Amino acid sequence: MSDHQHIVSSFDRDLEGIQARIMKMGGLVEKAILDAATSLETRDEELAEQVRAGDRVIDELEEQINEEAARVIALRAPTAVDLRVILTVMKIAGNLERIGDYAKNMAKRTTVLAQMAPINGASAALRRMAREVELMLRDALDAYIQRDADLAIDVVHRDHDVDQMYNALFREFLTFMMEDPRNITPCMHLHFIAKNTERMGDHVTSISEQVIYLVTGEMPEDTRPKQDRTSTDASVSPQV
Amino acid sequence: MSDHQHIVSSFDRDLEGIQARIMKMGGLVEKAILDAATSLETRDEELAEQVRAGDRVIDELEEQINEEAARVIALRAPTAVDLRVILTVMKIAGNLERIGDYAKNMAKRTTVLAQMAPINGASAALRRMAREVELMLRDALDAYIQRDADLAIDVVHRDHDVDQMYNALFREFLTFMMEDPRNITPCMHLHFIAKNTERMGDHVTSISEQVIYLVTGEMPEDTRPKQDRTSTDASVSPQV
Numbered sequence: 001m002s003d004h005q006h007i008v009s010s011f012d013r014d015l016e017g018i019q020a021r022i023m024k025m026g027g028l029v030e031k032a033i034l035d036a037a038t039s040l041e042t043r044d045e046e047l048a049e050q051v052r053a054g055d056r057v058i059d060e061l062e063e064q065i066n067e068e069a070a071r072v073i074a075l076r077a078p079t080a081v082d083l084r085v086i087l088t089v090m091k092i093a094g095n096l097e098r099i100g101d102y103a104k105n106m107a108k109r110t111t112v113l114a115q116m117a118p119i120n121g122a123s124a125a126l127r128r129m130a131r132e133v134e135l136m137l138r139d140a141l142d143a144y145i146q147r148d149a150d151l152a153i154d155v156v157h158r159d160h161d162v163d164q165m166y167n168a169l170f171r172e173f174l175t176f177m178m179e180d181p182r183n184i185t186p187c188m189h190l191h192f193i194a195k196n197t198e199r200m201g202d203h204v205t206s207i208s209e210q211v212i213y214l215v216t217g218e219m220p221e222d223t224r225p226k227q228d229r230t231s232t233d234a235s236v237s238p239q240v
Numbered sequence: 241m242s243d244h245q246h247i248v249s250s251f252d253r254d255l256e257g258i259q260a261r262i263m264k265m266g267g268l269v270e271k272a273i274l275d276a277a278t279s280l281e282t283r284d285e286e287l288a289e290q291v292r293a294g295d296r297v298i299d300e301l302e303e304q305i306n307e308e309a310a311r312v313i314a315l316r317a318p319t320a321v322d323l324r325v326i327l328t329v330m331k332i333a334g335n336l337e338r339i340g341d342y343a344k345n346m347a348k349r350t351t352v353l354a355q356m357a358p359i360n361g362a363s364a365a366l367r368r369m370a371r372e373v374e375l376m377l378r379d380a381l382d383a384y385i386q387r388d389a390d391l392a393i394d395v396v397h398r399d400h401d402v403d404q405m406y407n408a409l410f411r412e413f414l415t416f417m418m419e420d421p422r423n424i425t426p427c428m429h430l431h432f433i434a435k436n437t438e439r440m441g442d443h444v445t446s447i448s449e450q451v452i453y454l455v456t457g458e459m460p461e462d463t464r465p466k467q468d469r470t471s472t473d474a475s476v477s478p479q480v
Contacts, residue, residue: 070323077317083310094334174428178421184414191428192435 032103037130051107058100162201272343277370291347298340402441
């Protein structure tokens with residue numbers, strides 16, 4: 001019994017270390033999202049460069065989390081439930097790393113877009129979308145730490161709004177491009193930023209789904225109908 | 241000693257089962273890439289629908305691989321080396337699932353593009369790019385099974401070609417859009433397909449890097465300079 005106690009608490013201590021890294025990683029990714037969106041709106045190339053450079057730290061944290069998780073699995077041979085926690089942590093780290101990549105990509109495009117004529121209102125709309133994703137991420141990580149399935153479900157539903165923002169922007173960029181060929185190149189970049197922000201939202205949703213699975217033991221099925229209709233909806237096609 | 245033998249061979253047997261699923265998953269993903277590209281070129285909406293429906297099987301295989309891997313880790317408490325193999329398998333399954341998603345997305349866009357005027361030569365170029373990625377994936381999985389680091393390094397280098405194909409298509413689509421506003425919507429979809437195919441190549445590269453790590457114990461650093469320059473290269477900006 002005391003043996004078992006000892007094993008459990010060692011595992012918990014190991015897990016705490018990993019979770020601390022996850023939280024650090026989450027904080028950096030949140031900051032990367034906001035900074036990338038701000039650099040885009042204010043055309044701050046220096047801030048964009050900081051986001052690009054900072055992605056290396058995020059990548060390193062993921063590596064450390066994976067190594068630590070592997071070490072814990074090998075050392076503690078965790079039970080099924082504890083193993084699920086470890087595997088969840090690794091998946092969340094993977095999602096965070098991908099979100100960081102998208103923020104880095106946004107920052108890269110800032111550097112390009114700073115050299116082009118601005119598209120009216122676009123960067124403010126993108127900043128609002130990025131802000132929404134950042135708030136979702138914050139709640140998803142809170143839900144993880146507090147094992148709060150309800151909060152996680154709420155985050156999953158809010159991804160719907162992000163998808164709608166993306167759909168609206170997709171249509172808006174199409175009209176800008178058709179109005180003036182000079183808008184085509186900047187709008188292609190802005191469109192990628194919008195799409196990548198929408199994908200960030202998908203990764204936050206994936207984190208939330210992991211939390212729901214962790215707490216309830218069930219993966220939410222069809223809680224979130226896919227709302228990016230631009231890949232299947234021909235009505236976005238201009239009537240020309 | 242015989243105890244150790246027993247544990248090792250049980251682990252190997254477990255691993256064989258997982259690897260069989262990986263190979264099955266790889267075969268389905270290869271087929272999905274080719275079928276999606278064919279459906280795009282021949283405007284075969286029925287084939288596109290098959291690709292979309294088939295993605296569910298790929299997703300289920302990933303789930304099964306993850307569950308099986310977790311079961312093996314919990315049951316066998318593998319050594320550091322064996323654990324690395326299991327974690328690699330899980331990562332490869334994750335990469336395959338993402339590639340399958342991109343193929344599904346390509347098939348979705350086929351349905352939309354079939355309703356629009358074709359863009360001269362675009363779908364043939366995309367089919368060639370997809371074919372290249374499919375061949376890379378085949379070799380990456382061969383490299384995994386045969387623990388062939390040289391073949392894996394070769395695949396990593398070939399991703400360079402895919403990136404160049406993407407860069408060329410990006411420029412081509414821009415010119416089509418500027419020539420005629422009616423080309424804008426189809427070119428947006430084609431551009432996403434090109435970008436997603438380039439991302440498939442990145443995932444194949446990631447699989448190859450995992451293989452290199454598995455065989456050599458070292459992660460290849462900077463073997464593959466990122467070749468998508470469209471996000472940072474302002475020269476794609478039209479001179480208008």
